[in-house]
Amino acid sequence: MTVDIASTGTINLASDLIDYYAFTTTADGKITLSLTGDVTYLTVRLYDADGTTVLGTVSDYSTVIVTVDGLAAGNYYAAVVAYAAYAGNYSITSSLINAEYANDAEVNDTFSEALDIAENGSVTGHIGFRYNGGTYDMNDWYKVVTTQDGKITATFANNTGDYNTIYIYDNDGVTLLGSTADYGTDTLIVTGKAAGTYYIRLNYYSTNYFNGYTITNTVTPTIFANDAEPNDTYASATVTIPENGSVNGHIGHRYNGGSYDTDDWYILNMSQDGQLQLNLTQGAGMYHGIYLYDNDGTTLLANNFEYATVSTIRYNLSAGTYYAKVDNYSATIIQVILYNSLQLQQHMHQMQSQTKIIQKLL
Numbered sequence: 152m153t154v155d156i157a158s159t160g161t162i163n164l165a166s167d168l169i170d171y172y173a174f175t176t177t178a179d180g181k182i183t184l185s186l187t188g189d190v191t192y193l194t195v196r197l198y199d200a201d202g203t204t205v206l207g208t209v210s211d212y213s214t215v216i217v218t219v220d221g222l223a224a225g226n227y228y229a230a231v232v233a234y235a236a237y238a239g240n241y242s243i244t245s246s247l248i249n250a251e252y253a254n255d256a257e258v259n260d261t262f263s264e265a266l267d268i269a270e271n272g273s274v275t276g277h278i279g280f281r282y283n284g285g286t287y288d289m290n291d292w293y294k295v296v297t298t299q300d301g302k303i304t305a306t307f308a309n310n311t312g313d314y315n316t317i318y319i320y321d322n323d324g325v326t327l328l329g330s331t332a333d334y335g336t337d338t339l340i341v342t343g344k345a346a347g348t349y350y351i352r353l354n355y356y357s358t359n360y361f362n363g364y365t366i367t368n369t370v371t372p373t374i375f376a377n378d379a380e381p382n383d384t385y386a387s388a389t390v391t392i393p394e395n396g397s398v399n400g401h402i403g404h405r406y407n408g409g410s411y412d413t414d415d416w417y418i419l420n421m422s423q424d425g426q427l428q429l430n431l432t433q434g435a436g437m438y439h440g441i442y443l444y445d446n447d448g449t450t451l452l453a454n455n456f457e458y459a460t461v462s463t464i465r466y467n468l469s470a471g472t473y474y475a476k477v478d479n480y481s482a483t484i485i486q487v488i489l490y491n492s493l494q495l496q497q498h499m500h501q502m503q504s505q506t507k508i509i510q511k512l513l
């Protein structure tokens with residue numbers, strides 16, 4: 152029979168005990184079998200594609216309704232079964248109420264089969280529906296490639312109040328970065344992640360939960376422009392912070408694979424003798440250090456660790472090359488200010504000369 156089109160027949164216990172009807176659904180959803188007729192009492196059953204696995208059965212007087220939800224698109228059988236000596240004519244109709252939201256493209260049950268989801272994009276799909284044969288769509292995997300360091304947010308939502316679990320994995324599809332579960336909707340946030348490849352997984356939780364859903368992902372970029380990596384040693388420093396100038400960068404983000412950006416090195420060139428002050432401005436709640444090194448990249452001249460704004464200063468330095476290092480954790484801007492103390496030294500020299508003149512006069 153065809154969905155939504157009535158089929159008519161007769162049954163009687165003596166010679167026509169059971170009538171089978173095959174039909175096919177083309178979408179996930181709730182299947183209803185509706186029977187009306189003049190048979191006093193009878194049974195209607197819904198079978199899986201094997202024609203033997205009973206998915207639903209109802210016995211009733213003259214009007215019989217069988218409803219089974221959570222069934223994937225597939226092949227099914229309806230059966231009209233006579234009871235005792237009750238015989239007569241009937242009309243039976245199969246119908247389908249579609250699950251909400253457009254379906255996802257299966258198979259996507261492992262990370263290697265993941266469907267693409269755009270950075271800051273969304274998808275719709277179905278989870279937890281029973282396939283012909285009795286397996287369930289337990290997992291839907293999505294792959295997102297982020298282009299900026301920052302905070303990744305993944306939200307699922309359904310309008311049926313179903314319980315789902317959402318996960319974010321690293322690019323190996325195995326290392327779990329976070330998960331959360333709830334009824335209807337929930338939001339998962341993972342922070343401090345470098346631009347890279349990540350996987351989002353939605354799980355059906357159990358066979359009681361089947362639903363359409365939306366998944367949305369958002370990447371909230373870390374403040375300040377990024378620095379050019381690698382710059383993790385003084386020898387690999389390529390960027391010079393100009394005198395009285397500044398540079399921007401990120402520190403402390405987790406890369407795909409689990410390593411972290413723990414050090415950013417910069418070159419400093421002092422054009423004249425004086426004092427050198429380094430100022431570090433960083434994202435809210437972040438705690439990082441700023442270090443000043445001599446031109447060997449190992450002799451520490453000054454350093455400081457602090458929340459918000461960090462400053463460190465070294466007096467009486469000769470003109471030449473130095474290194475600045477930002478140490479660990481999240482979003483930062485580094486700003487260098489070079490103070491010229493030459494005028495102060497000249498002033499002292501004048502005082503010394505005047506003292507000598509006074510001494511001579513005495």
Ligand SMILES: [Ca+2]
Nearest residue numbers: 255277288291
């Ligand atoms: Ca699915």
Ligand SMILES: [Ca+2]
Nearest residue numbers: 259260290291
């Ligand atoms: Ca799936």
Ligand SMILES: [Ca+2]
Nearest residue numbers: 378401402415
């Ligand atoms: Ca960096």
Ligand SMILES: [Ca+2]
Nearest residue numbers: 382383414415
């Ligand atoms: Ca670095």
